[in-house]
Amino acid sequence: MSPNDTRLHGRTALVTGSTGGLGVTIAHTLARAGARVVVSGRRRDRGDEVVTGIRAAGGDATFVVADLGAGGDAVRRLADQATAAAGGHLDVLVNNAATLLMPKPTADVTDRELQDVFGVNVFAPFLVTGAIAPAMAARGGGAIVNVGSNTGLRGSAGSAVYSGTKAVLHSFTQSWADEYGPAGVRVNAVAPGPIATERAVEFADHVAPMLARVPSRRMSTPDEVAASVLFLASDDAANVHGVVLSVDGGWAAV
Structure with a gap:
């Protein structure tokens, strides 16, 4: 990406879950393209660190603390606070926040794990979008990008919960594209495969057989996603409306 990229110049963006992992890279990428980025996450120290890094690189960012696993009011409050922090409106929403669950048999998944993963991966993006998309539609434009997963495109033994949440998010993408597209709001998703982040080492044994079969034979980098x-x-x-864009080295194709 060119250091003179101005594709989002003058626009505002909220990136949920942007205090760690892929979300940090997304926040930096949108800021380098000219957006004023609202960084959000549970930990203020990490949020302040991301904001400091964006500003040091010449970008514009602010932080809003949010626990998307806390339920309805907390999630809606994020939408209000992010809109205010962005100057009164949001042009871009990236539903990136997610809770991972290590592969395990369905019968071994606890009630709490089920609630936690669906709470962050399904309920939160639904509520955030419901709170932000109507204002975008009223202004006649906006873009929503949901971060799904290649696991939401195909079933995988031991991954029913996480894969299921991402399949729901892909379905949200298509339904919201139909709901908000006529008012000028584009809704799309990316579906990454394994990403080469620090946490990826936890899943190395699980993803190795997958990588051996994909055309690229490697994980995607955070920058690529x-x-x-x-x-x-x-x-x-x-x-482009309602697309689920695979960024997985060809895994979905083969």
Whole structure:
């Protein structure tokens, strides 16, 4: 990406779950493209660190603390606080926050794990979008990018819960595209495969057989996934609606 990228110049963006992992890279990528980025997450120290890094690179960012697993009012409060922090409106929403669950047999998943993963991965993006998309529609434009997963495209033994939440998010993407598209709001998703983050080492044994079969024979980098998010958020994708874009080295294709 060019250091002179201005695709989001003058626009505002909220990236949920942007105090760690892929979310940090997405926040930096959108900021480098000119967006004023609202960073959000549970830990203020990490949020302040991300904001400091964006500003040091010449970007514009602010932080809003949010626990998306806390339920309805807390999630809706994030939407209100992020809108205020962005200057009164949001042009881009990236539903990135997610709770991972290590692969395990369905019968071994606890009630709490089921509630936690669905709470962050399904309920939170539904509520955030419901709180932000109508204002985008009223202004006649906006872009929403959901961060799904290649596991939401195909079933995988031991991954029913996490895969199921991502399949729901992909379905949300298509339904919201139909709901908000006529008012000028584009809704799309990226579906990454394994991403080479620090946490990826926890899943190394699980993903090795997968990587052996995909055309690229490697994980995606956070920058590659973030570049796809930027594409969908920008006018480069001006007539792209309801797409679930695989960024997985060809895993979904083969």
